[in-house]
Amino acid sequence: MSEKLTIKEIAIKANTSKTTVSFYLNGKTDKMSNDTKKRIAKVIEETNYRPSMAARSLNSKGTRLLGVIIGDITNTFANQIVKGIDDLAREKRYQLIVGNSNYIYENEEKYVNRMLNMGVDGFIVQPSSHFHDLVERIKEEDKELVFIDSQVSMNKEKWVKTNNYEAVLEASESLIKLGYENFIMLSADPSVLSTRLERTTGFLDALKLANKTCTTKIVDENVASDEITTFITDELKLGSKTLIFVANCWLLPRVYVALKNYRNLIPETIGLLGFDNLEWTNFSSPTVSTIVQPAYEEGEQAAAILIDAIENLNEQVPNQILKCSVNWSESTQIK
Amino acid sequence: MSEKLTIKEIAIKANTSKTTVSFYLNGKTDKMSNDTKKRIAKVIEETNYRPSMAARSLNSKGTRLLGVIIGDITNTFANQIVKGIDDLAREKRYQLIVGNSNYIYENEEKYVNRMLNMGVDGFIVQPSSHFHDLVERIKEEDKELVFIDSQVSMNKEKWVKTNNYEAVLEASESLIKLGYENFIMLSADPSVLSTRLERTTGFLDALKLANKTCTTKIVDENVASDEITTFITDELKLGSKTLIFVANCWLLPRVYVALKNYRNLIPETIGLLGFDNLEWTNFSSPTVSTIVQPAYEEGEQAAAILIDAIENLNEQVPNQILKCSVNWSESTQIK
DNA sequence: ACTAAATAGTAAACCTGTTTGCTAATAACG
DNA sequence: CGTTATTAGCAAACAGGTTTACTATTTAGT
Secondary structure (H helix, E strand, C coil): CCCCCCCCHHHHHHHCCHHHHHHHHHCCCCCCCCCHHHHHHHHHHHHHHCHHHHHHCCCCCCCCCEEEEEEECCCHHHHHHHHHHHHHHHHHCCCCEEECCCCCCHHHHHCCCCCCCCHCCEEEEEHHHHHHHHHHHHHHHCEEEEEEEECCCCCCCCCEEEEEHHHHHHHHHHHHHCCCCCEEEEEECCCCHHHHHHHHHHHHHHHHHHCCEEEEEECCCCCHHHHHHHHHHHHHCCCCCEEECCCCCHHHHHHHHHHHHHHHHHCCCEEEEEEEHHHHHHHHHHCCCCEEEEHHHHHHHHHHHHHHHHHHCCCCCCCCEEEEEECCCCCEEEE | CCCCHHHHHHHHCCCCHHHHHHHHHCCCCCCCHHHHHHHHCCCHHHCCCCHHHHHHHHCCCCCCEECCCCCCCCHHHHHHHHHHHHHHHHHHCEEEEEECCCCCCHHHHHHHHHHHHHHCEEEEECCCHHHHHHHHHHHHHHEEEEEEEECCCCCEEEEEEEHHHHHHHHHHHHHHCCCCCCCCEEEEEECCHHHHHHHHHHHHHHHHHHCCCCEEEEEEECHHHHHHHHHHHHHHHCCCEEEEEEECCCHHHHHHCCHHHHHHHHHCEEEEEEEEECCHHHHHHHEEEEEEEHHHHHHHHHHHHHHHHHHCCCCCCCEEEECEECCCCCCCCCC
16 A cells, blocks of 8 residues: 655645745645645645654654663562653653663663664663763764663762662661661662662661671572571561561562561561552552652652753753651551 | 664675674574674674664564553552463563553554554554453554453454353352341442453352342442442341352452451351452452462463564464362361 | 686766855846 | 846765676686
8 A cells, every 4th residue: 555655745835846835744734825825734634644753863863762771670669750751752742762771781772772772862860889880972973861760970970869878877767766686687689779789778877876696688680588487587686676677669568578577566576668659568568668659750850850951951950868757657666 | 981882884894795694683593694793793792783673674574562451450460460471471571561552442442543553563462341452453454452361352352261151150149148237239330341241240140040039239449348348238138147248359349348247147146248359359368269260371362462463373272261260268168 | 829708996977965156037126 | 028036846876885797717526
């Protein structure tokens, strides 16, 4: 079927030239008679003509594509971020290309290259700590970059994040006051993601201020549930009030399962504090207290900053720190 | 900085012609001396040259972009589908562009147009019932299309789905045998999505076979929780065993909350059967029985079929019906 | 040794829009 | 009325690759 129509055919049908049609399509209609405009509009309408993006972006006018690289899109937090980005991007007529890095440098590199290939106008990245080298590559090609959630260098880049450190510090302090004596922290490798480091440091600093110590376990996503269960069981010094802080949302369910036989001790003897707005923590018994990040807003902000940079406006304030809130629930006593 | 290099410069540096470099880039190296190959490889390596996708796809060679249009990316089911598609696509060097339709025709249309603009090589779509008109538009442009989850016309299109009807029918029948007398069904509008219709029909057919009747409530995503709570409360004829079937994953938490004051009656007096693999149903108390679709596999299959069609291979069998399983849990008695 | 076939490589046309530089035609001005 | 300024519009060059059609050089075959 589709003899795919080109701007040339439109021009012929509208009895004008390619140039004029092109101007029309790009809104440069100031030097154009109403009659011509109408003729072109009519033909475009009738033929349902849509210009080829490929040909357009050949002239390096930009592709209206944004590259989004995020650690794990299957978790709710990342999901909401992307939704926030997408909603704003769509409003501004940009389209997302999303990549899942699993926080692995090789994947980040692969996506950066691919997205540069495709001619994205800019990047929003939740970077692993190794992303550093890729920043240069992106800058070499004059593409804009906004970090989200985590960051690599505070210096020159644009970013949006949440106050992980302060939020954990404050929440921990208020829990310490409730009389917990024994502390356990579980986290994924803090050297991989700056937010992880902020969270673990926040917790440890709170303990330090209160002269408490803590047992820490660093795990990765492949950790066996058994291993966590064994660890938790070993570390629970029953009799002394224990607070368990789980720094990553995907880790929380595993810890929760490990606590299966101790649920009746929650929250009096065992306190549990997690991260992020997970649907199930509202339905579990007991429900779980979590520190909640404004993920959707984070995404919106990042998109606004990026698009602003791409279009050379200077309206958005870069580098925003958004505040977390705490969803106090049954797994911790309330002050 | 970046004097962006073109194939011409590479050719000059490698002391050869554009043509030869182009052939090299596309793997047409059969008629090429090893020496030439090495020279080109070296220059590309040194300069970190990457050809412009825009220029490439101008020659209508395809963009290696796949358009994915899905109802609601924030639910786990859709998420797993997209992950399945993405994993396979990445393996085959395709890139996804994902759009959220919210099951609304206008959004579907917008995304189809935009993705056609961008020159995607094909579509994977979870279509609303109104998608019909867009099928033609896609076919007019000779793009491939694979429906996933839902479908519009059984006739000519390719699709991958799960056996919603049979799964619901069987699960319901086995529950009816346990002695439930009173039946409640909640669903989103079945006329919008074919899977919804299959599920509701499956449930009603099971009841019909057993000579039972059912109270049905059709809601949309904006329904107030209060409304559901009131409905549930009104319909629960305590004393007679009641089975509640919730046909949509996003609806289940709202119903669950509505049952707050009746949880001790579960599962003896009240049975609850939901849909999809939701993390929280494993942590709630009681845990919830759900019919689980093999979402990730569905995505993989769809991607395999689509890519197969794009590349004109005929290796994949189109039109697969994957089997659901049931995650029997505490919200229903077990046979 | 001489033709036919295979090999290695290239110049030029092409894909579809955008942008530049120029030309008529009309309007404004003195 | 003649000259300049403005308006409306177009031909041609261009963007960065791919593909076609053709040439020159070897190799193979008899």
